[in-house]
Amino acid sequence: MSNTIYCKQGHLVVPDNPIIPYIEGDGIGQDIWKQAQQVFDCAVEKAYQGRKKVDWLELLAGKKAYDQTGSWLPPETMTSIKQYLVAIKGPLETPVGGGIRSLNVALRQELDLYACQRPVRYFQGIESPLKHPEKTNMVVFRENTEDIYAGIEWEAQTAEVQTLIHFLQTEMKVNQIRFPASSSIGIKPISIEGSKRIIRAAIEYALANDLRRITLVHKGNIQKFTEGGFRKWGYELAQQEYGPYLQSGKLQINDIIADNFFQQALLHPEKFDVIVLTNLNGDYASDALAAQVGGIGISPGANINYETGHAIFEATHGTAPDIAGKNQANPCSLLLSGAMLFSYIGWQEVADRIQKAIETAIANQEMTADLAQACSTRALSTSQFVARLLDYL
Numbered sequence: 001m002s003n004t005i006y007c008k009q010g011h012l013v014v015p016d017n018p019i020i021p022y023i024e025g026d027g028i029g030q031d032i033w034k035q036a037q038q039v040f041d042c043a044v045e046k047a048y049q050g051r052k053k054v055d056w057l058e059l060l061a062g063k064k065a066y067d068q069t070g071s072w073l074p075p076e077t078m079t080s081i082k083q084y085l086v087a088i089k090g091p092l093e094t095p096v097g098g099g100i101r102s103l104n105v106a107l108r109q110e111l112d113l114y115a116c117q118r119p120v121r122y123f124q125g126i127e128s129p130l131k132h133p134e135k136t137n138m139v140v141f142r143e144n145t146e147d148i149y150a151g152i153e154w155e156a157q158t159a160e161v162q163t164l165i166h167f168l169q170t171e172m173k174v175n176q177i178r179f180p181a182s183s184s185i186g187i188k189p190i191s192i193e194g195s196k197r198i199i200r201a202a203i204e205y206a207l208a209n210d211l212r213r214i215t216l217v218h219k220g221n222i223q224k225f226t227e228g229g230f231r232k233w234g235y236e237l238a239q240q241e242y243g244p245y246l247q248s249g250k251l252q253i254n255d256i257i258a259d260n261f262f263q264q265a266l267l268h269p270e271k272f273d274v275i276v277l278t279n280l281n282g283d284y285a286s287d288a289l290a291a292q293v294g295g296i297g298i299s300p301g302a303n304i305n306y307e308t309g310h311a312i313f314e315a316t317h318g319t320a321p322d323i324a325g326k327n328q329a330n331p332c333s334l335l336l337s338g339a340m341l342f343s344y345i346g347w348q349e350v351a352d353r354i355q356k357a358i359e360t361a362i363a364n365q366e367m368t369a370d371l372a373q374a375c376s377t378r379a380l381s382t383s384q385f386v387a388r389l390l391d392y393l
């Protein structure tokens with residue numbers, strides 16, 4: 001049997017010895033990848049006693065790639081991710097100047113990874129600004145390809161923006177631009193297809209994980225056709241494709257205006273299971289929710305295309321050059337992203353073991369410096385922390 005994971009009619013076919021590419025990452029990426037890999041391999045061994053094993057394949061991207069090949073994102077890296085379908089990566093340094101604005105964005109665009117999935121949960125023992133952080137337990141689905149992130153905008157006082165404003169005023173009879181002579185203009189595309197595929201992904205996730213409530217978070221009260229469209233198409237999709245689940249009560253779909261969501265997420269976070277948002281709202285919500293459980297430094301993430309099966313799991317923090325090479329970095333974001341990866345390929349036993357080991361360590365106040373300070377506990381180095389996890393596994 002081949003060692004390549006592939007996608008057949010929307011379902012992953014995973015061999016017992018899959019090749020899974022990884023990108024170590026820059027800065028602290030080099031401190032955390034090797035440590036994390038030990039935890040992954042140990043969890044797989046404990047779960048399957050040698051019947052299954054990952055064959056990790058290093059791919060180059062970022063500064064390490066630039067130093068070795070002269071390219072920030074070598075074409076072979078993209079080819080391999082396309083071939084092997086699922087990959088995991090550490091943080092990447094953003095090239096200064098040159099053609100690529102962000103390596104992460106380039107990877108997401110090339111593979112059309114439209115769903116950004118970020119689980120938000122509390123780990124007992126972490127300092128949080130909330131009285132009951134354990135009530136926050138939800139999964140964020142952020143649309144990854146549309147909205148203002150399309151990057152369609154024109155700078156104030158350029159000939160281009162003047163042409164556009166003239167067109168809007170004369171052809172489209174727009175008269176609401178308050179200061180036409182000095183406005184920059186941006187365009188926000190939100191489509192039926194783009195909205196429906198992220199909402200479908202969120203619903204499928206909810207059904208697969210016995211979660212009932214899907215909440216569409218939007219600003220449809222102000223942006224009637226873009227954000228309002230997202231809401232409308234979400235309800236339409238749920239009725240068209242998931243009618244029996246709605247009728248049986250296995251699925252509930254509701255919506256909330258984004259500003260009210262931020263309020264409710266603080267006051268009654270237990271009301272939410274799976275939330276789905278357009279790109280910009282999703283950006284704000286992911287970090288705000290991670291912060292309210294004290295987990296901004298450890299929250300994991302994945303970017304997925306559920307039709308092709310392509311998925312990249314990633315540490316959500318940056319390269320942290322201030323602590324790179326010092327054996328101080330917290331590997332939890334990468335580790336929990338790895339747990340998401342194992343869950344995605346159906347190796348749930350491995351995901352559960354990784355999460356349980358982290359839960360135990362943090363509950364025992366065993367943590368790296370970034371978390372230890374707030375908890376007034378002695379900090380462990382990256383390798384000491386990982387040694388504790390290996391013990392718990």
Ligand code: ATP
Binds near residue numbers: 028093317328330370
């Ligand atoms: P980049 O420019 O790549 O985004 P950054 O360091 O500016 O990197 P963040 O990742 O947001 O951006 O990090 C901000 C600070 O938070 C870091 O300088 C570091 O002190 C701390 N930090 C981030 N990630 C970790 C981690 N995994 N473990 C410990 N500290 C971290």
